[in-house]
Amino acid sequence: MPNRSESESESRKLLKRLRDTLAEESEGQERLDHITTIIASSMQTEVCSIYLFRDPETLELCATEGLNPAAVHQTRMRLGEGLVGRVARLGQNINAADAPSTRGFRYMPETGEEIYSSFLGVPIQRLGDKLGVLVVQSKEARGYTDDEVYGLEVVAMVLAEMTELGAFVDDSAALSARHQHPVMVRGTVGQEGTAEGHVWLHEPRVVVTNPVAEDTQAEIARLNDAIRQLQVSVDDMLGSAGIADKDQRDVLETYRMFAHSRGWIRRMCENIERGLSAEAAVEKEQSSARTRLQSASDAYIRERMHDLDDLSRRLLRILTGQGSETGAEMPADPILVARDIGPGDLLDYGRTLKGIVLEGGSVGSHAAIIARALAIPLVIHADHITTEALNGDHIMLDGEQGIVHLRPEENIAAAFRDKMAMQAQAQERYASLRDKPATTLCGTTVSLTMNAGLMADLPSLAGSGAEGVGLFRTELQFLANRSMPRRGDLAKLYSRVMDAAQGKPVVFRTLDIGSDKVLPYMKRPDEPNPALGWRAIRVGLDKKGVMRMQLQALIRATAGRTLDVMFPFIAQLDEFRAARDILDREIERERRLGHTLPTQIRVGAMLETPSMVFAPDAFFEEADFISIGGNDLKQFFFAADRENERVRRRYDTLNISFLNALQMIVDRCHAFGTPLSFCGEDAGRPLEALCLAAIGLRALSMRPASIGPVKNLLRRVDIGEAREVIETARHSRQQSVREPINLWLTEMLTRT
Template identity: 75%
Template sequence: MAENHESDSRKLLRALRQTMAEAEAGQERLDRITRLIAGSMQADVCSIYLFRDAETLELCATEGLKPEAVHQTRLRVGEGLVGRVARFHRPINTDDAPSQHGFRYMPETGEEVLASFLGVPIQRLGETLGVLVVQSKEARIYSEDEVYGLEVVAMVLAEMAELGAFVGEGAALSAPHQRPETFQGGIGQEGAAEGRVWLHEPRVVVTNPVADDPEAEVARLRQAIDELRVSVDELLAVSAGGDAEQLQVLEAYRMFANSKGWMRRMEADIARGLSAEAAVEKEQSTARARMNQVPDPYLRERLHDLDDLSNRLLRILTGQGSETGAEMPDDPILRATNIGPGELLEYGRKLKGVVLEEGSVGSHAAIVARALAIPLIVNAQRITTEALNGDHIMVDGEQGVVHLRPDDSVVSAFRDKIAMQAQAQKRYASIRDKPATTRDGVTVALHMNAGLMADLPSLNGSGAEGVGLYRTELQFLTRAHMPKRSELVEYYARVMNAAAGKRVVFRTLDIGSDKVLPYMKPTDEPNPALGWRAIRVGLDKPGILRMQLQALVRAAEGRPLTVMFPFIAQWDEYRAARAEVDKVIARER
């Protein structure tokens, strides 16, 4: 591959595609691939290491080392040069391997002390699946073109692995998306749930990573980019004058969509033999790998924008949209990268639980999940690349753990836990209609919390005497714009009607701190939790408070109305808020 690297690269990729098309066992396919790469790179050794578990790499195929070392030689992540490639997700290229920091000589492989070493990560969408290595006795630094070419080959190997081309015996060659997996995340809402995975955004699978006609692939890519640019411009036109943060994201989309560097890199990948889809995914995988290493939050956000834009471009190229024909299971647990509160509300109580790869415990989605009382796990890393529609999944919202395709022992223990919780619920149900009276004769009224219309049907069955706190901010948080007064009147009237005469305490808008309206500019202050929030926002923006109070009074239509003000810290705040209520009542008479 040292000379005429472009044609050699395409020739090698075509050979890989032919290997993938032929009916042979996964091990035989890997063995043939190492021979092809060693010959193309004019290397004495070519080896493929794949992960057998999260921390261990296993030699799965080699040309030039002892065959008996295959599936016997293993390295921890960070151990030796191979382990360092896996840990840092970037190539190592040296003409004096023994002098490199972290070098480990492995006599069991029968290797001589080979001078040259080039290792590149086999990665897909930012997840490292293994390491591809070429070595030579001759001391040489591989050229930038050769390194780049080997990265392209590694990307194709990653796609082949995703398609199940290397399935064989042993953990390292197990079928993808079949093994039990456990993910640790943050607790957005407590609870336990068992069900089947439902993908909020179906996975895009590249089934044709190699192409024969670079010119045709470049034309397809440019056409898709043009379509992407038009869609971004349309989104910007619709959002003009809207939320500044949303506009900033869309402007970043437009910047990337018009990036000549992005286009140039993808065209270079196509010139080496990749299809348009594979070229996009290679750039996306590189961006995701960077995203995990960049500490600056602004740069991470921009790389996230590029990742999302790549997904849009892949859907245009593959035609794999959101409508896949799959039917939602009876016990769906939603898996998503992230999700907005409005989208989560559309699913409603059909969901048994939610697992997000991103998100935070203070996000709007977490607020809605708490209102719906469905378990939510956030920051479950790698869940989006591993979980498939219909996979068995168990969500432990008390420990922040997700069990994907769990084995029998985990299933048994988890179901025992759910059964114990169900027994506790039965005990609570048996005493719910009894008065909460203390031994000295004082009866305490028990009320429920609510924030959605979906909560109200459970009022009668809960044993509660009313709603002690109705959170009104959810109707503001789940919209892209301020709700109209008439909409609030209709909504609050439905709440009171559903309560059927039982007392409902409406808390006025509680925003600020971690609850920021998408159409209201957040205030930058050192301690937002104790600063400009809740009733202080209402008093500073009396138009919003008056509109909400007017809607409540009109919805009551003469019925008893109870209003709570959030986060009162001083007597003056209560007095000013109460004065607003009195003004509204006087005007509405």
């Protein structure tokens, strides 16, 4: 076996041969064929094959040296099928001396591979984006050495870069048209609404155009210069943060420790010595670190992967000059496109954004919460949008259906604009109802309030016609900061919120964190199911210091006014009593300190778990008011994760069984005279709102933009008739009332 320096020299030779091949004027297939020949020759193996994804679930043999040439573009396999499929699915290498006896092996007779024993497969991927698999095989039954594995990993990384750059596209016209042709991406609705504008990439992906080092020493010098710049910027950030809290400072100290890590720097330098450019060396180490940290059992260690990702991206931007340093100007009508984004960054953009499109995210993520608060249309799970989009591209997003049109054709754009114009006309009609009550034809009045979480939301109170704030999410101030907010700052904010409400009621929900809302300065617990874990009131009762501080801020902010405070995610009576006891103690403490107290305090609870539908009567007697948290109650009622697209759309809010559960809550609150409201996405959907009112709910809280459509429908119907339709459906063995209520509504509106 060659020694290390000889092996490294061979790696550099191979990379240079690859670079020369990629620089040649040739078609994509010819390039692929030449690459497999070079790799097989350099590694002294009989076979080298390249498999690329044709769709997210299918791999295709695209080039080979050693297997049957007739199998190229004919042999395909599903993700996870055979050893090649397993490499792709797991994103990990498989090194087998005796491939046929290895678990998962699948014999493909058309390739003629039966005579080859050894198998080494490595994923062709770029920072988690799966592009294909690179394979070498030999007749000799042997395991490949660490140096050989490393060499093939480096080659696979280069292939990934070149695949993304379109180096293997046969049609030169198609290649030149990349980032020019129309693209439609179907994602998931994060926040409803439509928007047209131009792309603004948040931290655009750095493109490594030359992955091969021309001069090793020069590349190492470039890397060291960039690292010094990075370290200075990180040291300055920590020094100016002014954080006293030990836990929060530890997080930033860990971040700085990574930036100064000798091991991290050494591994990148070793990558350069093996033939990579400085940029490619950073990406190689970033990918390796992701693999190591993702497999860690400790959730805190896995979270540090985000620190390393951020440092690597910063380092790449310094090396390439790409990103914010390019001087690109944000368009006047920006639609933000990103892999993901934190709440702080999103708040920095604020209402300048027309829309947001994310590759990641979730319906309950920080970004979705902020987008709803700012009433910005949001589409999440838009696969590969950051690869397809360029700054300045024309883009249209339909937050009603979760569809994004990138560089749309004119007929698509015209149809989209017609839809936006119709929505604008409808909003004008709703504006005329702003100061009118949501009173039905039968004389029933439903109170419509708005959800909020930022000072920027409060102007919508007057504009939307909301009768108050039915839910003020206090966690946004905690999520958007790098450190714990101070009591005095929170008190000032809550006071400004009440000032802006101008006497209208504001219901403050105490800190609702956990699940997918994780504070950046709090260690995230390792939980198999966070939605059912340590969250909301459970955190508050365990971390009483944080809860007490927030309650003190609320008491001081509402001095001389009414304080409406609501505890989230109550699952049993004792939790409500314990939380109320903490509040009572803080009120007494504020009294002793001589602070002015609220004139009235109303203490409520969010009913979000099925357990509280059947709670003891004492719960309904002791709570001053109850708000149904529709989003969580629905997912727990149907055992369907609302983040899971495969299951969440199977279950209907207007399902008879769910309406029966809501009816039970309505009846129990009515029996004890306890005010009840419904808060959640369904409250803002006119048909659902109509049914909620029909079963007895008289207060609904929703996003401001939904108040007009809901009020418009309620004022045109008799909910007594709607209730009869629901009752008939209940006794006719139907699963949902949606179809009969829709039919009734259509006939009724046609008559009028």
